[in-house]
Amino acid sequence: MSGEECESDMDYSEEECGYEDYYNTAEDCDIESVDASKTDPEYFVFECLSVEEVERLLNESVEALSTSLQITPSLAKVLLHTHGWAIDEISDKYRADSTSLLVASNIKPAHSVDISWRSSSSPRAETSCPVCAFARAVTCFCSLACGHAFCRDCWAMHFEVKIMQGVSTGIGCMAQECEVLAPEDMILSLLTRPNLREKYQQFAFRDYVKSHPELRFCPGPNCQVIVRAKEPAAKRALCTSCKTSF
Template sequence: MAESQDDEEDYYYDGFEEDSLDSSCNDVERVATDNATSLVISASQSASGDGAADPEFFEYVCLTEKELQEVLERCVQRLCDRLAVTRGSAKYLLIASSWNDDLAVSNYNASLSTNNSSDLPRRERKTSLSSSDPAVCCVCLMRSGALELEPFLCGHTFCADCWNAYFEAQVAEGKGYNILCMETDCAAVITEDFVHGHLRSAATRLKYRKQYTRDCIDSHPQMRHCPSYGCSSVFFAAAPDSKRVVCPHCRATFCFACGSEYHLPCDCRTIRQWWKKAMEDSETMSYMSSFTKDCPQCDSSIEKSGGCNHMICRMCAYEFCWVCLGAWKEHGNAYYECNKFSAKKIQTAVAAGSSSPAVAGMKNEAVGRASSGRMALNKYLFYFTRYKNHEQSLHLEENLMGKIDQRVEKKVQNREGSLIDWQCLIEAGRLLLKCRRTLQYTYAFAYYLQDGPDRMLFEHLQADLESTIENLSFSVERVDKLDLAALQAQMRSAEFRRRALFRDAAKLTVSPTPN
């Protein structure tokens, strides 16, 4: 390990966990700047040095509705001042440019040079009517006064009633930013101020405003919605990263970068690959593990297609028993001994088959394909089963937390210690959850690691943490009399190893495909 035992003894675990991590959502300094609100995370945690030392530490803030609007409007106003466009056009440019001012200006100037209004809205100007008859709407074909026809920046003109009906339908479909012009084959996106000015229903205008704000947040790289259903929390981070966010309202935990379940030490790309593989290979994995076996002689994957247990491998012509994998010629009258388990007999049969002259005469390429396919499946099964095992343990230990609270309450009532003393057990349970979640995703991470010294070091740190966590889990589940010193020592050891594992993983690069 990179850290010495002496360093571990000096390390002090002070209960820093997710409740204190997300306290940054409530401990916020707000400084008025340019009539807007600058959001600055308080340095109270990092001042102690513990936040900066934790690889999972992440600065973010949960925005109020007022703060969210102030942050967005400040960006919009800044672009309006640079380009002299309407607020609706500025907001459209920012969304299309991921709220990068310089990119928005560049895209705007490029649209002016190409005169392409379908890409970005041009400067406001008076446009001609799209109909040959200036008094007829192209949608409803009703004759109206010229003042009742409303043109958009792209030059297409329709009556106010048709604009309202069209926008009502688009908002009902859940659209906000991406409402296009009504004209056929026109790709111009209607700006917010134009839509808002033509919607007559107050309820529809409110719904449209919410949907447009949603699109603003989704396109802003420094903002993230809480993914929980029904939760309206919005988070802001000055330095976005794939780190953990804990919603103070619904207690959901998720990754800031991708919005999915928190997954360090895996990055977002790696965990998406892992989840995709798990979904695609689940049926194949289940079928092969249930209905196929390897030939004891050449390791070819064999599927049983009939009821007879006398198998003949098509690759090497080896005859064996499907039930016990033993050589068929040895069965004879002793066939029914297959119902007696003998690991040694199976191992002997496999070893004897592998050294058979028939294998030596086979095509190495065919044997290699058969072996590599089964080996790839076995490798995936190895990591997937351990991943799922820690996931199951995590769920069970989450249920354990409720029992710990009841146990602590009972101990305090029986005067078997103070609440302060037993609080250490609650902190140990929370630390256990953190470490268990970490271990779960280390197996997805390790699956994509290349062989070599780095992999060996990572697996050593992983095993070290796993052993420590199992000891801590045993203590938390079965503690009856509180040994505060021993429990704190286990907690210090677990937290030390968790951080060491994260620091090592941060230095490693995973392969897009497993080796």
């Protein structure tokens, strides 16, 4: 057999042998996209937020509750922080029995307290402060909802000491065995040092984030990002700022 005949026998195309169809089937072209939510056991939906974005989110909740129940924003913050930012649940309980809710939230005392010191009509009337023991005009005193009265200077000192200890939303009455909490508006009204006011607000923000079921601070070094997951789960998250995985 000649070489030409051999070459002739070997002369064929890919189309005739079906190789083109083998490598280019329609099934191979229809590659399905992989759904990470179904294949990755660590997958869950979350977003990384800045401090400003979280402040806006928290303030929206405060405004919503304050408007709905016709209460002060300061009181709304205490209720939200105490009850895990569950607006609907708080609203239902408040409308059903506001007194019980306020007592359970340490906003009002469980028992009535003598507040006769407020009844004096004379601007010159004086009373002694239980803390410093100085006699001062009644107008120099103030109290929480519990009615325990102390002079403004002692209240201010009490707030300053607590803030220096890292306490903010947990600051309460100075009276023994009284658990009534001091609202934000009263604390800020008596703090005169700007640095302490700033510290208080920073500590309060920290407490609000920690008490919110959808929010968590990124544990990365010096990272200010806060992760939000509307459906909290024990899954791994990756910070988009510092790339810390937690």
